[in-house]
Amino acid sequence: MLALVSDFGQFCMLFAFCLSCYAIVSSFLGGKLGNRRLVETAERAVMAVCGLVTLTVFSLWYQLLNDNFNLQYVAANSNRAMPWFYKFGALWGGQEGSLVFWCWILSLFSVTAVVLNLKKNRNLMPYVVGVISMVTTFFLLVNNFVANPFDMIGVIRPGSPVATSFTPMDGNGLSALLQYWAMVIHPPILYTGYVGFTVPFAFAIAALITRDLDEEWIRTTRRWMMVPWLFQGIGILLGAKWAYVVLGWGGYWSWDPVENASLMPWLAATAFLHSVIMQERKGMMKVWNMILILSTFLLCIFGTFLTRSGIVSSVHTFAVSPIGPFFSSFLFLMISLSAYLLLTRLDSLKSENRLDSVVSRESSFLFNNLILLASMFAVLWGTIFPIITEYLQNEKRTVSAPFYNKVNIPIGLFLLFLTGVGPLLAWRKTSMQSLKRNFTMPTIAALVTGAVFFAFGMRHFYSMVCLILCVFVMATILAEFHRGANARRRQGESYLEALWILTFRNTRRYGGYIVHIAMVFLFVGFAGAGFNQDVMKEMGPGESVEIGSYSLNLEQIKSNDNPNYASVVAVMKVYQNGKLIDTLLPETRFYKAKEEPTTEVALRSSLKEDVYVVLQLNRSTSKAVIHVFLNPLVSWIWIGGLVFMLGTVVCLIPDRHEKAMQQVASPAEVEELANA
Amino acid sequence: MEKRRSVTDSQTPLGAEVLMLIAVVFLFPSMQFAQAFPPEVKKASEAFVCQCSCNHQLSACGMLNCGSATPLRTEIQEYLKQGKTQKEIVDAFVAKYSKVILAAPMTQGFDLAAWLAPFAALTFGLIVVYFVIKAWTQRKPAVAGNASTRVIPDAYRDKMEKELKDLG
Numbered sequence: 038m039l040a041l042v043s044d045f046g047q048f049c050m051l052f053a054f055c056l057s058c059y060a061i062v063s064s065f066l067g068g069k070l071g072n073r074r075l076v077e078t079a080e081r082a083v084m085a086v087c088g089l090v091t092l093t094v095f096s097l098w099y100q101l102l103n104d105n106f107n108l109q110y111v112a113a114n115s116n117r118a119m120p121w122f123y124k125f126g127a128l129w130g131g132q133e134g135s136l137v138f139w140c141w142i143l144s145l146f147s148v149t150a151v152v153l154n155l156k157k158n159r160n161l162m163p164y165v166v167g168v169i170s171m172v173t174t175f176f177l178l179v180n181n182f183v184a185n186p187f188d189m190i191g192v193i194r195p196g197s198p199v200a201t202s203f204t205p206m207d208g209n210g211l212s213a214l215l216q217y218w219a220m221v222i223h224p225p226i227l228y229t230g231y232v233g234f235t236v237p238f239a240f241a242i243a244a245l246i247t248r249d250l251d252e253e254w255i256r257t258t259r260r261w262m263m264v265p266w267l268f269q270g271i272g273i274l275l276g277a278k279w280a281y282v283v284l285g286w287g288g289y290w291s292w293d294p295v296e297n298a299s300l301m302p303w304l305a306a307t308a309f310l311h312s313v314i315m316q317e318r319k320g321m322m323k324v325w326n327m328i329l330i331l332s333t334f335l336l337c338i339f340g341t342f343l344t345r346s347g348i349v350s351s352v353h354t355f356a357v358s359p360i361g362p363f364f365s366s367f368l369f370l371m372i373s374l375s376a377y378l379l380l381t382r383l384d385s386l387k388s389e390n391r392l393d394s395v396v397s398r399e400s401s402f403l404f405n406n407l408i409l410l411a412s413m414f415a416v417l418w419g420t421i422f423p424i425i426t427e428y429l430q431n432e433k434r435t436v437s438a439p440f441y442n443k444v445n446i447p448i449g450l451f452l453l454f455l456t457g458v459g460p461l462l463a464w465r466k467t468s469m470q471s472l473k474r475n476f477t478m479p480t481i482a483a484l485v486t487g488a489v490f491f492a493f494g495m496r497h498f499y500s501m502v503c504l505i506l507c508v509f510v511m512a513t514i515l516a517e518f519h520r521g522a523n524a525r526r527r528q529g530e531s532y533l534e535a536l537w538i539l540t541f542r543n544t545r546r547y548g549g550y551i552v553h554i555a556m557v558f559l560f561v562g563f564a565g566a567g568f569n570q571d572v573m574k575e576m577g578p579g580e581s582v583e584i585g586s587y588s589l590n591l592e593q594i595k596s597n598d599n600p601n602y603a604s605v606v607a608v609m610k611v612y613q614n615g616k617l618i619d620t621l622l623p624e625t626r627f628y629k630a631k632e633e634p635t636t637e638v639a640l641r642s643s644l645k646e647d648v649y650v651v652l653q654l655n656r657s658t659s660k661a662v663i664h665v666f667l668n669p670l671v672s673w674i675w676i677g678g679l680v681f682m683l684g685t686v687v688c689l690i691p692d693r694h695e696k697a698m699q700q701v702a703s704p705a706e707v708e709e710l711a712n713a
Numbered sequence: 714m715e716k717r718r719s720v721t722d723s724q725t726p727l728g729a730e731v732l733m734l735i736a737v738v739f740l741f742p743s744m745q746f747a748q749a750f751p752p753e754v755k756k757a758s759e760a761f762v763c764q765c766s767c768n769h770q771l772s773a774c775g776m777l778n779c780g781s782a783t784p785l786r787t788e789i790q791e792y793l794k795q796g797k798t799q800k801e802i803v804d805a806f807v808a809k810y811s812k813v814i815l816a817a818p819m820t821q822g823f824d825l826a827a828w829l830a831p832f833a834a835l836t837f838g839l840i841v842v843y844f845v846i847k848a849w850t851q852r853k854p855a856v857a858g859n860a861s862t863r864v865i866p867d868a869y870r871d872k873m874e875k876e877l878k879d880l881g
Contacts, residue, residue, distance in 0.1 A: 286774060286775035287773065392846060403842050411831065414834045419827070424826075426818075435813050436769060436827065653775075657748075662749050664775070
């Protein structure tokens with residue numbers, strides 16, 4: 038039965054590849070010839086591909102859950118002792134499975150794009166379907182012929198010219214680092230982000246091909262960009278949470294190439310989500326927006342190539358693989374296609390409006406985009422610099438946290454400043470009176486905060502500047518909400534009611550402000566890093582270690598053993614100012630199948646600070662090595678993540694302006710609506 | 714928000730030291746083992762990157778299967794005992810392990826490009842933005858009937874702006 042299901046999965050994957058090839062040909066041909074039936078068959082092929090890839094994924098899950106170690110993938114990424122949910126998560130725990138999973142999400146996105154556009158964007162859809170199918174076909178090509186998750190383990194026996202099938206008794210198991218709850222949901226969410234950026238890319242290419250570059254496609258694309266942007270953002274933060282709790286080094290972000298690869302497209306997409314407002318409102322920055330959409334997708338592929346080809350080293354698992362040349366060829370093809378179309382359509386992408394003043398919302402968007410892109414470039418440059426030096430100087434370099442922190446912290450702080458300033462500048466021109474009205478109170482609040490911090494002895498420059506700016510930005514945003522709510526209260530609404538209605542009547546604007554609040558929370562969390570403390574001590578029972586106002590006493594050490602892992606747990610009593618407040622249980626595990634150790638961090642978290650305890654062992658003294666970190670304000674990062682989700686969801690809810698615009702078919706109707 | 718774990722299975726009623734020894738020998742046969750170092754070693758090791766592919770600074774690597782952090786930190790501790798300065802330790806490490814051991818590129822020779830490029834790009838971007846703003850402010854007002862005004866007529870736009878102003 039297992040073999041049958043495995044063969045069925047392989048067949049579905051191959052059939053999906055064939056149908057996807059057909060979808061490319063028929064959609065482009067149908068678009069070119071204006072043949073509606075050809076386009077419809079392409080759309081049905083896309084749906085069939087989705088069904089087939091779904092069956093492939095379920096076949097692979099079946100193999101994983103039933104321990105078919107005859108498959109290389111299952112043997113390498115699962116074992117009998119693993120709980121079922123990690124076996125389930127092993128689908129994306131290795132190279133081949135994660136590529137199938139990627140392809141599955143992409144096929145789901147394809148179907149969604151087709152279904153949501155059955156009655157609109159019809160002139161674009163043949164090319165949208167064609168481009169998405171090109172990407173799907175590429176992944177199916179890699180999965181079928183280079184990184185096949187259904188490949189079986191073969192053994193060449195003496196005297197036999199061919200390999201015979203072999204089933205090991207047990208598998209190697211999932212990497213111990215991946216056996217953590219966030220890793221069951223982090224990759225799917227992050228992949229949804231990565232993959233989702235394919236749809237706006239497809240719309241952009243379709244708009245360029247057809248030269249149908251009016252407002253409709255950009256409105257559609259904005260939404261399609263925002264959804265993966267949300268998922269990518271959540272995915273990045275979940276990854277940070279995983280790094281914080283599992284890697285045991287006391288931090289949440291280490292500028293690892295894989296982390297960088299996920300951040301770059303998110304930054305480009307963030308720039309787009311700002312500059313698209315300029316195009317929708319003023320008909321400006323059309324070329325720039327096109328570049329941002331194309332770059333976001335290309336950065337996704339580039340990042341994937343970078344981290345899966347093994348050309349940069351990373352703590353993540355997809356280290357060495359033969360898929361690199363395929364990804365680089367595909368990337369080259371996509372860059373060439375994008376560049377050609379963009380350069381030949383420049384005349385259709387001219388800006389239509391003018392700028393009335395330098396001090397205006399329009400110019401703040403330009404600076405915002407510049408800073409976001411500078412930050413993105415710094416990350417990209419740092420990530421590829423080791424490759425460049427190796428190529429040019431035949432000597433490797435390492436670019437890690439000190440480089441990124443020195444370059445990106447000032448850039449990030451300027452971006453935070455713009456987050457406060459930009460939304461309060463008026464369109465066209467900002468008067469001096471308006472500047473005074475909007476910025477006096479936030480500036481005073483920020484200066485007072487700075488003075489208080491200084492008086493209390495705070496001297497860490499970047500953290501202090503960051504917190505002052507956080508107060509400034511928060512004050513500007515809250516003032517915006519307050520002014521809006523006050524204006525509505527004059528109509529007899531209560532304050533809370535006014536806030537609610539205000540937000541949901543203009544979801545894009547106020548949802549955007551909520552996202553900015555999330556950014557403030559995130560920066561508050563980042564600022565805390567300037568005050569981190571840590572202490573490492575070899576301890577026996579009864580001994581204690583001091584950090585900040587805390588004292589941690591090692592009470593006893595216990596051991597655990599189960600089929601999946603063996604572990605040692607330290608029972609640590611936590612005292613604050615002499616009073617017992619908690620018991621923490623840092624743990625060290627040894628996963629048997631993979632022969633891999635992990636730390637299980639014990640954490641006491643509060644809004645003010647985290648007490649973070651790691652247990653390690655010293656072979657020579659047989660003592661516990663307790664590493665205690667006191668990390669201020671980290672919780673604000675996770676709170677920021679939740680607020681970010683909330684804000685983006687609010688932004689996605691169509692407000693009355695958008696609904697009106699969507700329902701309007703002609704300029705006359707718009708005029709009528711406006712005069713109503 | 715607290716993270717607590719229960720310790721239930723196979724708890725051994727032996728002393729902690731004995732338990733730790735059992736754990737070390739039997740439960741963790743191939744694990745690398747940690748060692749506590751004084752703060753000055755941590756400070757000095759911030760200049761270097763761990764060689765276990767974790768991409769962390771040597772001061773931060775917390776990987777239990779890391780085979781390089783403890784020996785490298787021990788080496789730094791030895792250098793510090795010999796009275797070597799931070800610069801001398803960096804020179805000694807570069808001579809022994811090459812520049813790949815450094816956590817960030819140096820600020821000389823070709824490595825300087827790593828530091829300059831982001832700010833050069835930012836400066837270039839600022840120049841571009843300057844010229845874009847200049848070009849846009851000098852542009853004549855958009856003629857009626859172009860794409861943007863076609864979809865959002867002036868009356869509707871004015872109404873929206875008025876509403877926004879009222880809210881503000």
